[in-house]
Amino acid sequence: MSRHAWTLAALLFAIIICPLIYARDTGDRVQVGRSMIVDENEEVGDVVCVGCSIHMMGTCGDVVTVGGSIVIDGTVKGDAVTVGGGMHVGENASISGDVVTVGGHLSRHPGATIKGEITTQAGPIILLALVLIPLIPVALIVALIVWLVRPTQPQVAVRV
Numbered sequence: 001m002s003r004h005a006w007t008l009a010a011l012l013f014a015i016i017i018c019p020l021i022y023a024r025d026t027g028d029r030v031q032v033g034r035s036m037i038v039d040e041n042e043e044v045g046d047v048v049c050v051g052c053s054i055h056m057m058g059t060c061g062d063v064v065t066v067g068g069s070i071v072i073d074g075t076v077k078g079d080a081v082t083v084g085g086g087m088h089v090g091e092n093a094s095i096s097g098d099v100v101t102v103g104g105h106l107s108r109h110p111g112a113t114i115k116g117e118i119t120t121q122a123g124p125i126i127l128l129a130l131v132l133i134p135l136i137p138v139a140l141i142v143a144l145i146v147w148l149v150r151p152t153q154p155q156v157a158v159r160v
Helices: 003-022 124-149
Strands: 029-032 036-038 047-050 054-056 063-066 070-072 080-083 087-089 099-102 106-108 118-121
Touching: 029 036, 036 047, 047 054, 054 063, 063 070, 070 080, 080 087, 087 099, 106 118
Parallel strands: 029 047, 036 054, 047 063, 054 070, 063 080, 070 087, 080 099, 087 106, 099 118
Antiparallel strands: none
């Protein structure tokens, strides 16, 4: 075989075979705009939901929502984080990592187990700051582009 044929064969091997060898089914779930439910006897990887809510009754790794709420009645092996939503930790809930709520309320049953730290930053001012502060640089960049692109008006001499 020629040198180019060996190079092509090695490239095809790397593109096709290597991902198959290293691929693994983690069972992660990601959803946008549609709420999720993990049933009692179900075990999944990380669960992420943007613009929706999660009801965790089974077992998962981390559980994260942005713009939605979390209800935990099962086991979370990692962290539980919600931004812009509340979290309810039920009686049978067990969370091995940290619990973080930003811009929402945390409700915890006394019988729930949380091994990590609990951090809550509730209130509309926190949520508003999370949205407005990142938009300030974007607005300044847009204003700069408009200022640079806007045609300059020539000065017209006025006779008196």
